[in-house]
Amino acid sequence: MTENRTEQRAGHHAGPRRPATAVRTLSRARALPPWSLLAAGALTGALLGGGYGLARTPQYTATSYVVAVPTKGSDPASALGFAQAYGRVATQLAVLGDAQVWAGVPVRTLRRSVRTATSPDAPMVALTATSDRPEVAADMADAVSRALTAHAANTSDATQVTLRQFARATEPAEPSTASAAVTGLVGTGAGGLLGALALLVRPRRSGGERGRGGPAVPGPAPAADGRRQR
Numbered sequence: 001m002t003e004n005r006t007e008q009r010a011g012h013h014a015g016p017r018r019p020a021t022a023v024r025t026l027s028r029a030r031a032l033p034p035w036s037l038l039a040a041g042a043l044t045g046a047l048l049g050g051g052y053g054l055a056r057t058p059q060y061t062a063t064s065y066v067v068a069v070p071t072k073g074s075d076p077a078s079a080l081g082f083a084q085a086y087g088r089v090a091t092q093l094a095v096l097g098d099a100q101v102w103a104g105v106p107v108r109t110l111r112r113s114v115r116t117a118t119s120p121d122a123p124m125v126a127l128t129a130t131s132d133r134p135e136v137a138a139d140m141a142d143a144v145s146r147a148l149t150a151h152a153a154n155t156s157d158a159t160q161v162t163l164r165q166f167a168r169a170t171e172p173a174e175p176s177t178a179s180a181a182v183t184g185l186v187g188t189g190a191g192g193l194l195g196a197l198a199l200l201v202r203p204r205r206s207g208g209e210r211g212r213g214g215p216a217v218p219g220p221a222p223a224a225d226g227r228r229q230r
Helices: 002-013 020-031 034-055 077-089 093-103 107-113 134-154 180-201
Strands: 060-070 114-118 124-131 161-167
Touching (some): 034 180, 060 134
């Protein structure tokens, strides 16, 4: 009776045992070679990245340029300041409302697809349009450029600055988005990095699993203090 109670108490204090499935999963994870996590992460990343590149619709980008020119008798330095101002108003409704007629797309599409850029050193405005069709991208960039030039001409008496088209947009021959090969390489790198992180947090083998020897034998006890022996 005493031995049974002792065993019951020992089992009670031992705590809940791990499920057999969890134990087998941990054992398999510990048994995997280190390079397997890196290979699995890199392969998964390559498949996901390449699949994303194939499933995504390619986008094309076209850019048109206009330059600010001071009128006769005005300060040439003012053209640079007005170029910055026209770059900010190019995507406003007053300009895009006229551009939609030539572009053949609604204003909301122009507002979503057209971006402007200016230079601090040159009185030039770059109008860039993006679309899934190269001809539409070029048409949108040229349409906004034309509308902005007309808007500047209507206010040239007050600003003493006009806009002239510097370069028309051309239809892009290749998409501006990354190809499936590039996205696959990016996915491979990201997957390999995640595999390396998983390798760092992977459960390690315990001492008993590395060497299936008998129970550890405690070493000799340290010598007692000489003063205590006395």
